[in-house]
Amino acid sequence: MSATATQSAKTAQAAMPLIEARNVTRILPGIVPTTLVQGVNLAIRDNEFVAITGPSGSGKSSLLYLLGLLDLPTTGEVLIRGHATAHMTEEERAFTRLTLLGFVFQFHFLLPEFSVLDNVMLPMRALGRLSADAMRARARDLLGALGLGDHMTKRPDQLSGGQRQRVAVARAMANEPPIILADEPTGSLDSKASEQVFEVLRDLVDRHGKTVVAVTHDLGLASRMHRRIELMDGAIVGDKATAGAR
């Protein structure tokens, strides 16, 4: 392939949204069906730092799970790098999560019986592309970069809340996914730890070129991201660049 063709392919990829939601609706079935997300149209591009905000029950986390292929829309579809996901098998969705998406939840959700290092290595081992030594080296690098170099052999219950959440970020980064989806990543932390985790996420965007989509209640933090999408009753009521935008 010529240099011009390669350049044009890269340009086309850059122009293509990384994640796209097309008229996505999610209704929970039941005696009284509950609409979680309603008619959401959304495009998130490379290297964006996006906040999803809204009051409790507005469908922020539900939208994040739909974007992360953890849940399936009732109608509409989610595209990852232009690929439709509606007809993917469970295995294909699992593989997409393993390679393209990294999750950070409100609670760290680390495996309690495993060491910090083992927790970070878990996605790499599930993917199985690297040798054991290479996985260990990468996990050490990630933890070191997040200031956890001295805690690798500890169990999650031996760490503080902020440290656990940083381990969760390291785990989300393990397979070098282009997208990190964070569900209230600072929700259970004090202000100091929140700030640390936020800086880690911002660093992922600014220095590592990742795309981070984070659900948050904290409007202060949201205003420091690039873009803020506001939800109300499952629908987008606002989508604008913030003060933190470059």
Next chain:
Amino acid sequence: MNLIFEIALTHVRARVRQTGFAVAGVATGVGFSIMMASLMQGSQDDFTQRLINTLPHVTVSDERRTPPPQPAEVMFGAVEIHGLTPEARRPGIKNPLAIMAALEAWVPGGVAPSVKVQAIIRYANHDIATSVTGIDPRRESKVSELPKQMRGATLTALYRATNAIIIGDRLSQKIGARIGANITLQTSQGARINAQVVGFFHTGVRQTDEGTAYVLTKTGQILAQQTGLINELRIRLNDPLQAREIAARVENDTGYKSVSWQEAFEDLIATFIIRNIIMFAVVGAILLVASFGTYNIISTITHEKARDIAIMKSLGLRESTVRMIFVVEALIIGLVGALAGFVFGYLLCVGLGSIKITNPFIDSNYLPLAYTYTHYLLAGMVALVSSVIAGYQPARKAARLHPVEIIRGAT
């Protein structure tokens, strides 16, 4: 270490007490299964061994399976005969020495002639129906264990007196006869002789020890009132399990009814099958109960680990991987339980085998137990399979958990 195995091992090791109970359940099941199989097989083998040691492996008698065909039946294709009494034949095997020589040429074992007569032993106001067998003491060792089963004398004692007789030890106790006692033998044909008890034997089979006596062939022929009579050829084989095939061939060659020890005790051997069915049913039930323990622990782990399952799935682990983790956990419990059960089963067998049994119906002082790796293999396999089956259902359920529901519940 493999990821699935490592997670599975971590889960079961994290719950030492619960896992210990599940393993103990499987081990108990496997241990008792091995003990039971060993006991059943041991008693069966012991009984079979007694039969094989006591009786000839093949008995050729002077009877025929079917009455000889009438000349008219030979001449015509369809004949109807009424009121016919079968031809009376002279008892005994024709040309017994020639038949013996022919058999000895190919039969893998020994052949000996004998005369079998039914008689009543009379002694001290006792009348006991007895099967009297006339034997050649020099050939007897080729066809039976009788020389080894003698008590207080050897078989050659039969040569010591005129009309010497060797009787079973239980028979001697029954009638109170000691060595040197003079007893009377009387047949239904009216023959009557006096015989001197020169020895006892003990086979361990009650029926034989209470109702059998041995005399010299000549004495037997006198009792049967027929000089030169040989009405039974007894064959002992190097491999007793070949008896059926050998008996069929002998019958085909000689025309005389040849009965293998298996045929003679067909009803009894058939009960072994029923015993084995009972044994397998009980062993299966024991292991089934043990598998409930495995089901319980795997269900508990999957319930407790619902959040971890959700996380693993959200990270991108496939359903099949998650399912396999819990199946492997069940397998670990089954495997450790089986190995512990092997040790437990062996110790149970050793313990059971060392208990002294005093029972008038059993000669052996100790319970007969069979030690064979087959029992261990079988119990281990059933334990593993039942553990996997027990673990599969909760594993499948766990793998199907919707991560969002768990994550929502946790937050």
